[in-house]
Amino acid sequence: MSTLADDVPAFRVTTREIAPATSLLPLLDARHPLVFVRRGEGVAGLGEALRLEFSGPDRFREAAAAWKRIAAAASIEDPIRRSGSGLVAFGAFAFDDASARASVLIVPRVVIGRRDGVTWTTTIETPGEPLVEPRLAAAPLGDEYRIALHPGRLDGEGYRAAVGAAVERIEAGEVRKVVVARDLEGRLPEGGDLRRVLMELALGYPDTWSFAVDGLIGSSPETLVRVKGGQVSARVLAGSIARGSDAEADHAAAVALATSTKDLDEHRFAVRSVLQALEPHARTLAGSEIPFTLKLPNLWHLASDVEGTLGDGSTALDLVGELHPTAAVAGTPTDAALTLIHELEPFDRQRYGGAVGWVDAAGDGKWAIALRSAEVAEDGRITAFAGAGIVAGSDPDQELAETKLKFRPVVEAFG
Secondary structure, three states, X not given: OEOOOOOOOOOEEEEEEEOOOOOOHHHOOOOOOOEEEEOOEEEEEEOOOEEEEEOOOOHHHHHHHHHHHHHHHOEEEOOOOOOOOOOEEEEEOOOOOOOOOXXXXXXXXXXXXXXXXXXXXXXXXXXXXXXXXXXXXXXOOOOOOOOOOEEOOOOHHHHHHHHHHHHHHHHOOOOOEEEEEEEEEEEOOOOOOHHHHHHHHHHHOOOOEEEXXXXXXXXXXXXXXXXXXXXXXXXXXXXXXXXXXXXXXXXXXXXXXXXXXXXXXXXXXXXXXXXHHHHHHEEEEEEOOOOEEEEOOOEEEEEEEEEEEEOOOOXXXXXXXXXXXXXXXXXXXXXXXXXXXHHHOOOOOOOOOXXXXXXXXXXXXXXXEOOOEEEEOOOOEEEEEEEEEEOOOOOHHHHHHHHHHHHHHHHHHHO
């Protein structure tokens, strides 16, 4: 289901270069930030010119079709011609077909972008409505706050039991891998400024995608898909281990991860699922034969890059729908893993493990898997999720410890 009427808005879109901005984050709305950045570069939005909501199993297809209609009807003046300039929509999609949480595309009234030393604004005018001049002055940050996140509907003991049950089902041959998540809960104080959380995430994890879209806020290390000028790429993460306490221990941890049969098996499932999803759309496609170890402030990950050339004109949104859910967030075989997730997890994942990012008028865009994230509801309720890939031989205590590490960015950012 979508909310797009038959009358598609004929946006007038104008992009102009402006004086360099030190950071996009202070320019955001304090309670409803809209942003997708890494290493200080990316795009941010102010206001809403259009909001579309989608749900059900056809949410990706409906969103892709709606966006093509919107882009085709727009009049765009874009001398900047950089990634994220011109007409842009931000999006966040639910993990599950039956999720009660809406998937959204949001076209801001103003977009501020920063790339390769160039800063720009894009204004999006709706016919019959007055032009909104960009207000780019950074508002002072709200008061500091510290929030403790507590176990939600699946606590530590419950999670150990869920992992044990998953291992039994794997040993019975029902699935080869399943990702089991648990939840934490808290509440944002009245007037809480979410830019503070974003700044903590962006400064603490500069090599990840820091994002905020419709109350979904986080910092993901995993690129679901990137499309630019007919080229497609993805970064697959599966398999992780805690960083060592000193240089020697850290090196040993990386070596242990790179040689772990359990983690290599988990990683192979994830890479295979991405290649199988992209192959029908690509003329050429290649993935790393051997994963590399990716260093984050709190974890080592096994990582592989997939790159190729598209052959059928697919947009970033088209491919998001083809890729979701990858084995890195669901498991394999997909249908059996999703069935088991529904059985083991006593909650709606909302948009955790779904897709978050942006798409432009040409269909290019950047999308991450919504990991290391939390949902902040309008009433201030915070729900964070973290999961681990369960395969044959997984140990419930170790998997619980892995989720604690994956919660760390969000827990520290709020706390």
